Amino acid sequence: MMKRVYTSATPMMASFLHDVLENAGIRCILKNYFLSGGTGELPVNETWPELWVQEADETRALAVIRLTLEARTNAPDWTCPSCHERIEGQFQACWNCGYTAESA
Numbered sequence: 001m002m003k004r005v006y007t008s009a010t011p012m013m014a015s016f017l018h019d020v021l022e023n024a025g026i027r028c029i030l031k032n033y034f035l036s037g038g039t040g041e042l043p044v045n046e047t048w049p050e051l052w053v054q055e056a057d058e059t060r061a062l063a064v065i066r067l068t069l070e071a072r073t074n075a076p077d078w079t080c081p082s083c084h085e086r087i088e089g090q091f092q093a094c095w096n097c098g099y100t101a102e103s104a
């Protein structure tokens with residue numbers, strides 16, 4: 001029995017949390033990841049990426065996700081090194097030019 005533990009309109013975020021859960025030893029499945037950002041022929045909320053885990057891992061997975069999101073929300077603001085835009089700490093990518101810390 002699988003349980004959905006996360007849904008996001010942001011594929012990058014769902015992918016990030018997938019890696020976080022796997023690193024925590026929780027097997028999880030990322031659904032709809034490749035559909036999102038597609039042609040727009042499907043209703044948007046049906047193509048949002050979803051993270052699913054085994055029911056036995058649900059509580060732990062939700063805790064890991066919550067802690068991860070809290071840590072990101074509490075992150076300090078940063079300045080984009082590419083375009084010098086001020087970015088809120090919860091965002092890892094620059095909304096202005098698309099710069100991400102991971103791609104640097």
Ligand SMILES: [Zn+2]
Binds near residue numbers: 082085
């Ligand atoms: Zn930028």
